[in-house]
Amino acid sequence: MKKRLSQKLLVLSFLITASLSSIAQSVSYTNKNALPEIGVVASDAISLDKEMIVGDAVMRQMRGQSPLIADPVLDEYLQDLGNRLVIHAENAKFPFRFFWVDNDAINAFAFFGGHIGVHTGLMRRANTESELASVLAHEISHVTQRHIARSMQAQQRSSPLAIASLIGGVLIAMANPQAGMAAMQAGQAASVQMQIDYTRSNEQEADRIGIAMLSRAGFDANGAADFFSIMAEEYRNVSRPPARLLTHPLTESRIADARSRADDYPSRFVPVSKQFELAKARIMARYSFEPDYAVEYFTAQVDKKAYRVREASLYALALAYMRTEEYDKAQEIIMGELLTKDSGNLFYLDAATDIYIAKGEPLKAVEMLSPFVENSPRNQVLALNQANAMISASRYDDAISLLKDFLLVNDEYQIAHQLMSEAYQKAKRFSQMHQSKAEVYALYGAYTRAVDELQYAYNFAKDDDHLQKQRIRARIKQFRDQEERLQRL
Incomplete structure (x- = not known):
């Protein structure tokens, strides 16, 4: 299983490398001045719009090829915690998305477009919410300071393909360190320490900004140093440190610096x-x-x-x-x-x-959830649980109506599309079932499979339902355009 996952991730690395290679080619080679320490620069390396496009493409690939967790309850908690920090961040240019990786390593990572992943192993070792929040604040800082783009710009004398291979390998290493290291070796990367947020200056900057953000959001500013200490103690006698320590070198001076920075902020008791x-x-x-x-x-x-x-x-x-x-x-x-x-x-x-x-008592679940869903119809935990219970109770039309409303504002939530597909299938509405399956494939970046599903949907559509057929044709064109846009990157 691990071998197949690594092979899939290496394919993902190739796709990312191909995308980033063309981006790297657009780097300006005329300006040889030193890079200023301002996080919103590096727009000549990659624009914010292109950063969001690449981030979306990477996220779609990761959904299909990495051990991500689709758990509405945990997603709700992590996104809420992340949002509490983001509102206190500076230079937040786009909405952040937080997600879980089912991996026992102590690791978290950020990449283009405000995507931040957290390994379950990190959560298991954290003792307090402030410690977890300190990691999120650190990763948010990497994004707001545009450290990936700045790293690309700082290496503008290097070969564009080498830069692309380097960053592609690092992005894979975020979710699977072994596959990522293989990708970096294939790209002839000279040193792990040259990657993205691995540089000393970027780490110091993310620590400084992250601790300030942590305090402004009402958490214990000592959370960062406390978590550093946990990691240092756990891996003190280990010959090969975990991915988190490889990508975020941990020294006694860094722990001391985090303690010193925390002293600059008000001491507070966090229950x-x-x-x-x-x-x-x-x-x-x-x-x-x-x-x-x-x-x-x-x-x-x-x-x-x-x-x-x-x-x-x-x-x-x-x-x-x-x-x-x-x-x-x-x-x-x-x-x-x-x-x-x-x-x-x-x-x-x-x-x-x-x-x-x-x-075998789904109607009891429907009854239990109804008053809560009425008050918060688009809450992901309530809506998806209610839809699941309704499907189990054979109330397919009710489930479909609820899911349609939910997807109006959460159109990239794959569980909702999967439940919608199940409801349509059990209701024997096969054209709509294939349309929902197409949306799931698109979320995985599998646009060819998505188009195939839409063609099945077109064949199941009634001959006199011209509006539905027109919508299916339009969606096919959208998926093909998205695939071409990805290839053009």
Whole structure:
């Protein structure tokens, strides 16, 4: 499985390299002046518009070829946390998108267009929300200071293809370090330390700006130094450090500098975040641990009271029971205790929905969620859980109506398109089913497959439904144009 993933990621590296090669060719070779330390420069290396296009293309490839997590509950938490930081960022030129990578390495990364990925292993090691937020603030700073574009401009004397290969390899290394190193070697990269945010000056700048952002957003400014210390201690005696330390060299002076910078900001007590603890518990119970071990681990944690937030440990235990198909035990925890004290908690509502569906009682889930969906019809956790419950209850038209409304403002959420496709299939509306499948393929950058699905949709459309056929033809043209635009990059 790992070998196939690495091969796919190397293909992705080639696509990124091809894109960035032509971008690098547009770098101006006439200006040999030193690069100023202002993050909004480097527009001659790559414009903001092109940066967003490349970022979107990379994200589409990563969806299909990297171990990304599609989890509305975790997505909601991470995006909310990231947004709390972004509103305090300087030079934020575009909306940021935060996503999870199912990988136990301590790593996070940023790339073109405000895309920031966080490995589940990093979340598992973080002790506080301020520590996690410090990593996000650091990566946000890399984006707002345009360190990738500045790195490209700083190397303008190098071969454009070498620069493209270098950056393409680094982007792959973000999600899979081994595949990325292979890509960089193929591109004849001379040194890992020359990559993007690996340079000392970029790291210092991201640390400085990130800690300031962290404080302005109301977190503990010591979060960065605390997390640095955790990493340094965990890997003190390891011969080969993890990807995070390779890409973000960690020294005693850097930890001391982070402590010193934190002293410049007001000291504040930040209470334990229940949402952080629930998100961490979900990652451990669903993604990090095997089912039987998760039951054993969280049972012991609850019995020994070895937790910061009791509800988080109970929630994790319920998720573990669900994975071992002990739904009655999970229901007793979720419905019998947690929801009675916090009826609107999205983590609990999501688990309760899955329990009702697993026990063949989807209408109970629909009834439970209805008042919350009415108040927040476009919340991803509520809308997608309600649509899933409606499909399970054979209320296909209701599910389709809800998903259409949700997709008006969340048109790149693949789970919504997948649920829409399922609802259309079960309702025997095959033309629309193929159209929804086409949208899923497009989100993966598989435009040829998307066009194939639309052609199937065209064949299933009724002969007298000229409007639908016209829409399908228009969408086919859009997908072909997008594929050509990507090739032109």
